[in-house]
Amino acid sequence: MSGLINDSDEHRAIRESVRGIAKRYGGQYFLDRARSNGHIDELWGDLGDAGLLGVHLPEEYGGGGGGMAEAVVVVEELSAHGMPLLIWVISPAICGSILADHGSEEMKREWLPALADGSRKMAFGLTEPDAGSNSHDIKTTARRDGDGWVISGQKYYISAIDQSDAVLLIARDADHTTADRKALSIFVIPTDTPGLTFTQIPTSIVSPDKQFMVFLDEVRVGPEALVGTAGSGMRQVFSGLNPERILVGAICGGIGRYAVDRATDYARTRTVWSAPIGGHQGVAHPLAESHIDVEVSRLATKHAAELADQESDAVGEAANIAKFAASEAALRALDQAIQTHGGNGLSEEYGLSDLWFVTRLMRTAPVSREMVLNFVAQTSLGLPRSY
Template sequence: MSMFNESEERQELRKQVARLAGKYGRDWFTEKARAGEKTTELWLEIGKNGYLGINIPEEYGGGGGGIGDIAAVCEELSAQGCPLLLMVVSPAICGTIISRYGTPEQKQRWLPGICDGTGTMAFAITEPDAGTNSHNITTTARKDGDGWVLNGRKIYISGVDEAENVLVVARTEDARTGKLKPCLFVVPTDAAGFEAKPIPMEIVSPELQFQVFIDDVRLPADALVGDEDGGLVQLFAGLNPERIMAASFSTGLARFALDKAASYAKERTVFKAPIGSHQAVAHPLAQAHIENELARLMTQKAAALYDAGDDIGAGEAANMAKYAAAEAACHAADAAVQTHGGNGITQEYGMAGLLVATRAGRIAPVSREMILNFVAMHSLGLPKSY
């Protein structure tokens, strides 16, 4: 194995996941989405085969692998046309944070369900008035006797209707001024005072986005994950994996788009030859493929650094990977639609929906502008601009 090839185990993992997801495929996925149904069947099968919790310690039902393994699973699902957003959230963000900072009791309570898919956990950080500026979050947690009381609002929270619990980022009330001291709480979705309303989206996905209302939600002391003074370190333990997973989500979608476009370009004949023989069709696809392979390489680097415990190096690489992957996916989807001509905007060929799906990667989970700010400051040493 050279340092630019994944291990045989990782390559085999990719094959197995691709085979499993291929049984379902894009048509099944979009049918579910358009009918307002869920992809639970696929989710549970991934869990049953041990792929869902592959990054979680074995003693809690996981595979004992790293973020690179769960990212490979995420990418292969996307590449088969079944991108599962909750892969980014439940095992990668929530699973990582609880594995790192949870007590043995908390790990035993929540990680097995994350691994087998029966106890999916959503993640709530974004707020209507804070957006990208997470230092402005106003969801508060105050101590009340032995427990906590939470109040606040969250927006664009994925898959709340499919989750048993939500890992909510709040701040202790005395930290309202000064720097953000985030605290992480596991909130059951059926808790009194917890309400979620779906947000109508243009994206074709079985996984919905929600606005969440948290009104005097009472929690026991052990709902707090980690140390209430642990601050940003605990939060970022989940955010670097989130960026690596988001990159894999995008590179998988790009692969799916390019695969469909290349197949079409080989078969579709207009001027006596397959349209793929014309450089005006071939070159944008080739360019998108190059961009995507570069993004995949940076994603691999970010995952390797993260799994080696280099949080600073992983942070820089994860941001770059996420940026590059979103750009590559947008270019791939655009080129794929154009390759299909009029067919590219029909439901039958399923290309146009990729325009919105890939475009979301430039916005979430962190905007491309904030990544450029990060790189300008941390990689180039330029003064902070905001």
């Protein structure tokens, strides 16, 4: 299904490169690793070797020199082959983008080439048990200790820290926080640092990228761990949050494509009462609507990526709209694909039901649909704040 997206020659080449690797592994590889608590190291290594993990990172640090538009192509095409890689969004996209924009020269040279070639990974530590993604209410605190910091607190629903070499951690900066201003600082903390531990959160999500509770008990870091300027983390973190929302849109666009493709293939060949079920409007029309919804969401995601690359002030609204539209469209498309398959839709053989919870997650994370609606109501429509 080509859809409404008209790729440039460069984007077409990127898509073909991703497609070639994805077909070698197949969606079953992703699901088998997910079910067995395995990792996708071989796939990740091949993507890194092909330059497909750092397409958006600066060339001088081992990246491809592109932007979010190129990252969207990679992430969407992987998902369209049944491989929604959360770690791609987290490690090279969120963490890589923040480090590229705000990291020191030494930090960039240490981390960006490794994130781009896949030899190292980085988790992102923002959400907390009582604050969710409300960065204004973070309790994890960094306090000055000599020329470094001591950090204590907890993080919740941190993806893939078990396979990461470090975590990009957002903490309240005690020395810059006042009664009127809650200041944040960002730190790169190796996952083997004394005092940092984590435990897996059991979930229904079928993915190689598991979720974890992270504990920081008097974790000591030196001055080299600080990203950018102490106390300025609130501004710095948005270098990663808009890319996160855009690439969640890309994941959902790919899942939507995957679902519609699988359903239409089945509807063309599944015969009941001597006729393909796709000839019945009760099957055909819902799939046509799903295709329309997915294609509109893909256009919204493409537009948001272009605004991000232009450093437009409108990117916040566009990223939220893309994430909202794509997550809603993907979930409807997947539900309709399962329904089209009847009982087979719940069979592991057909690779649809296993994607349900990871797709459903995108309605809630990285920002809930309700918070997107709050943002649009208040920022786009100028309505009074509701919280």
